[in-house]
Amino acid sequence: xxxxxxxxxxxxxxxxxxxxxxxxxxxxxxxxxxxxxxxxxxxxxxxxxxxxxxxxxxxxxxxxxxxxxxxxxxxxxxxxxxxxxxxxxxxxxxxxxxxxxxxxxxxxxxxxxxxxxxxxxxxxxxxxxxxxxxxxxxxxxxxxxxxxxxxxxxxxxxxxxxxxxxxxxxxxxxxxxxxxxxxxxxxxxxxxxxxxxxxxxxxxxxxxxxxxxxxxxxxxxxxxxxxxxxxxxxxxxxxxxxxxxxxxxxxxxxxxxxxxxxxxxxxxxxxxxx
Amino acid sequence: xxxxxxxxxxxxxxxxxxxxxxxxxxxxxxxxxxxxxxxxxxxxxxxxxxxxxxxxxxxxxxxxxxxxxxxxxxxxxxxxxxxxxxxxxxxxxxxxxxxxxxxxxxxxxxxxxxxxxxxxxxxxxxxxxxxxxxxxxxxxxxxxxxxxxxxxxxxxxxxxxxxxxxxxxxxxxxxxxxxxxxxxxxxxxxxxxxxxxxxxxxxxxxxxxxxxxxxxxxxxxxxxxxxxxxxxxxxxxxxxxxxxxxxxxxxxxxxxxxxxxxxxxxxxxxxxxxxxxxxxxxxxxxxxxx
Numbered sequence: 001x002x003x004x005x006x007x008x009x010x011x012x013x014x015x016x017x018x019x020x021x022x023x024x025x026x027x028x029x030x031x032x033x034x035x036x037x038x039x040x041x042x043x044x045x046x047x048x049x050x051x052x053x054x055x056x057x058x059x060x061x062x063x064x065x066x067x068x069x070x071x072x073x074x075x076x077x078x079x080x081x082x083x084x085x086x087x088x089x090x091x092x093x094x095x096x097x098x099x100x101x102x103x104x105x106x107x108x109x110x111x112x113x114x115x116x117x118x119x120x121x122x123x124x125x126x127x128x129x130x131x132x133x134x135x136x137x138x139x140x141x142x143x144x145x146x147x148x149x150x151x152x153x154x155x156x157x158x159x160x161x162x163x164x165x166x167x168x169x170x171x172x173x174x175x176x177x178x179x180x181x182x183x184x185x186x187x188x189x190x191x192x193x194x195x196x197x198x199x200x201x202x203x204x205x206x207x208x209x210x211x212x213x214x215x216x217x218x219x220x221x222x223x224x225x226x227x228x229x230x231x232x233x234x235x236x237x238x239x240x241x242x243x244x245x246x247x248x249x250x251x252x253x254x255x256x257x258x259x260x261x262x263x264x265x266x267x268x269x270x271x272x273x274x
Numbered sequence: 275x276x277x278x279x280x281x282x283x284x285x286x287x288x289x290x291x292x293x294x295x296x297x298x299x300x301x302x303x304x305x306x307x308x309x310x311x312x313x314x315x316x317x318x319x320x321x322x323x324x325x326x327x328x329x330x331x332x333x334x335x336x337x338x339x340x341x342x343x344x345x346x347x348x349x350x351x352x353x354x355x356x357x358x359x360x361x362x363x364x365x366x367x368x369x370x371x372x373x374x375x376x377x378x379x380x381x382x383x384x385x386x387x388x389x390x391x392x393x394x395x396x397x398x399x400x401x402x403x404x405x406x407x408x409x410x411x412x413x414x415x416x417x418x419x420x421x422x423x424x425x426x427x428x429x430x431x432x433x434x435x436x437x438x439x440x441x442x443x444x445x446x447x448x449x450x451x452x453x454x455x456x457x458x459x460x461x462x463x464x465x466x467x468x469x470x471x472x473x474x475x476x477x478x479x480x481x482x483x484x485x486x487x488x489x490x491x492x493x494x495x496x497x498x499x500x501x502x503x504x505x506x507x508x509x510x511x512x513x514x515x516x517x518x519x520x521x522x523x524x525x526x527x528x529x530x531x532x533x534x535x536x537x538x539x540x541x542x543x544x545x546x547x548x549x550x551x552x553x554x555x556x557x558x559x560x561x562x563x564x
Binding site: 023063065083085087088089091093094095097099100108109112113140141142156157160187 | 301370457460461462463464465468471475476479480482505539554555556557
């Protein structure tokens with residue numbers, strides 16, 4: 001169907017994907033099983049699930065850092081061959097280069113990709129302005145607060161103009177106030193860039209506030225349990241949206257669904273630890 | 275609202291204004307610095323004084339242990355009149371030349387091989403056994419072999435310095451590459467870094483602090499290599515001075531040579547620290563009060 005016309009095919013498709021690992025003691029472990037997901041162009045998808053269920057694995061399959069054991073991953077209708085230049089990735093932990101200044105961190109992508117220096121730096125300053133960090137160009141990451149480092153990371157990712165943005169619990173290390181500010185920054189950047197986003201999180205409210213569609217995963221091996229569309233109007237102001245009735249109702253519905261998996265995942269972890 | 279009332283109405287106890295506590299903290303820091311300096315000099319004076327008295331009162335035998343004053347006289351004599359084997363500066367220069375060449379070649383080779391093996395698991399697995407075997411050889415026993423192969427001149431001492439330095443730097447560079455943050459590697463790859471770019475922009479910088487740690491130690495090792503080589507067979511160098519002093523039962527001469535080596539090694543250590551701190555401006559300042 002849509003796969004015949006590459007201009008119409010979804011940005012990301014995972015079709016019956018499974019991924020197995022060999023654990024350090026030589027055993028085979030299934031992280032995700034029969035996983036199906038489709039992200040349309042410009043769509044913001046959030047993925048929630050219990051801890052350790054394989055959420056990050058799904059992202060690694062899309063980046064090409066890992067390949068599926070079975071099934072198929074398609075980007076814009078084509079297969080994944082190595083690391084795709086159209087992809088941007090936001091990491092959970094700090095992934096800035098500590099030995100580079102703020103501006104040198106931001107221009108890393110364009111320079112790796114062979115852009116001329118002046119062009120890269122001009123663009124870098126533009127992106128720093130967009131994340132409100134003008135004047136901090138020559139500082140090093142350790143001199144910045146956690147929220148500022150995250151904004152540098154976002155600039156570093158967005159400067160490559162990714163058509164697909166993968167985010168692996170990017171704000172989980174931030175305090176609650178900073179996180180809300182970052183949500184608005186992210187939605188702002190996203191509405192301009194119109195990239196397709198997969199946002200992995202364990203925070204259900206964060207997922208609903210940001211996304212068009214929320215995927216709930218089962219406890220490992222991960223597979224899609226259910227998909228909830230979020231019909232909250234955009235542009236959204238994340239700090240206020242959480243008090244709306246629709247938001248609360250939806251969050252309750254999804255939580256009822258997710259709770260079983262969380263308890264099951266926790267029980268399994270305890271059994272494993274015992 | 276109550277908070278603002280409290281802060282705006284805050285009255286500090288007398289003698290605890292900002293300026294006063296800052297001045298007190300600065301004074302305490304100065305005091306501490308003076309204490310450290312005082313004790314450093316005091317301990318040095320106590321050791322040298324004790325040594326001098328012990329050898330003058332014949333508690334220790336001056337023939338074997340010499341005395342600080344005799345060592346000082348020997349140093350002055352060497353510096354002003356030169357040694358029995360020619361000017362001191364020439365010997366010192368020969369030793370430094372050997373150590374510096376050995377240090378430079380050994381550390382460059384160590385870094386290159388360390389990074390190459392660190393980046394390639396297969397090569398690392400194949401060569402690790404050989405490196406362990408060679409590393410288990412006490413370096414000093416190589417001195418006679420190198421002198422036999424390379425002769426009494428510069429080359430044999432450089433070779434010995436090289437092997438002293440190489441393994442230390444190699445081990446650290448290798449470990450540093452292995453410890454490179456996987457997230458940073460993944461980030462660089464997704465941002466578009468390929469092959470050599472990845473090595474240059476992530477692997478080498480993250481191994482750098484490991485490599486520097488090894489360079490600190492290995493300059494001392496380079497000097498050891500040069501001096502042991504000279505000791506076993508040479509025409510010039512500080513090691514030769516020690517050997518000649520030993521042959522003529524000149525204890526003061528041996529200690530004087532040791533003092534010279536100590537001064538050189540200490541100067542090199544300070545130089546290395548300075549180079550490292552001016553290269554690694556990106557690192558957070560350590561929480562210390564220098």
